[in-house]
Amino acid sequence: MLKEIYQILIGFLSILKGLGVTWKNIFRKPVTMEYPLDKPVMTAKHRGLVDLIPDKCIACLQCSKICPTAALVVSGIMNPETKKRAPDKFVYNTELCCFCGLCEEICPTSALFMNKCYEIACYQHADLTPIDLLRSNKYQHLTSPRTRERKK
């Protein structure tokens, strides 16, 4: 009987000790942020969506060769006037991309890079499927406010 009371007392004391830790945390600064209102700043190396500066690209096709999931389809033609290769097709499939960053690493002219865009969820499947990176307004559907009506 006495032993049981002793054990209950010890258990109660260790609970109080644990509660002391939780009380200490009440007065600490919060580590969470109210996400849609204040957004985190992405680090300099953050790997977001694949982006392209078309003028820099020499269509060497190294990015499409190293891509482990074949998310990049590239083809290039020789410009007869300037004698330089330029891409005529640069299609990026966000659905297949695994954001490994190998394409960014291998690009010899730094034409291809990964931007800081992290809000890449879409309402429609069509938005994920091939994106033409040679177009100027390629990621408009992702950066626009979420007012899109849901497809029935």
Place this chain on the structure above:
Amino acid sequence: MDYEELIINMGPQHPSTHGVLYLELKLDGEIVVDCRPNIGYLHRSIEKIAENRTFVQFMPFTDRLDYLASMNNNLGFCLTMEKLLQIEAPARAQYLRVIMAELNRVASHLFAVSTFAQDLGAYATPLFYALRDREKIVQIFDQICGQRLTYNYMRIGGVSADIPVGVDQLIRDFIIYERQMMAEYDDLLTNNVIFRARSKMIGVLSKESAIDHGVTGPNLRASGFKWDLRKDEPYLMYDQFDFNVPVGKNGDSWDRYNVRMLEIMESLKIIEQALNGLPEGDPVAKINKAYRPTGEIYVRTENPRGELGFYVVGDGNPFPYRLKIRAPSFSNLSVLTSLIRGLNISDAVCVLGSLDVVMGEIDR
């Protein structure tokens, strides 16, 4: 008395099965009579994928094996390929690898002990504290390699990038912070009498049984067998660092928890020593990237969960002929049935939490 056995399907979507593990429990009242773990819900055929990818391309897939310790998986594959190709990473890269691997071990163990506490009924509080600390490590990784979970940081012959300016100070700050926090965890969990009573002598794994089943990592060390590849078969620079290998006594759930807690402190020690001895130089070796290796090799490294082995067979092509992964969680899960036979169903959850399995690695 006549009784009927009750079959309960625990999982695949059960919060305490750590992923998508499906346990078929045969119960007599509240006592577990038999248990059959069904695996395969997370199968992505990574070994077959490896046969269709070049060695460089396979690196992002190793992140997806044990997703709580991606850096350690990267490291295992890198060391395997370096041994097969007979190249050596520069000293700075090796030190950086040690720092990253140990930071990831801390993050993984924090997650393991906190989910174990949650399985025992310490609902959410320890888990949130551990996630708060893990967030600091994840942010360090984000600054170094640009991702928070699938790092793809290491390369064959080095690492992908040097650490940016100021990050080494962040790591030093984290070590000081984490040492204070570990004292708090001790107050909250380790020294809690109820927590001890709940996990002591539950799921006792004997040393012999652990060796017979091929159990490795903290689970084996908790059973009293001192076996750590970092000490016994040193790779990288581990033989130059001063650290202890914590060993348990009984091999019960509490020992498995305690060994992990002690290992966090040892890992912090290693990170501190590696940061102090970080040599100058290039983090990537200048090598020809068109690998066409021949021959076969098996290399094992110490993952947070045990021995992670990669067996690679090359036949002169840029992709492997065969790649076999020896996942530590697979062997660790194999003892579950014998451990929980005869225990209460709530203790079965305790044992499963203390084994700390990750399904991404088991199913591959």
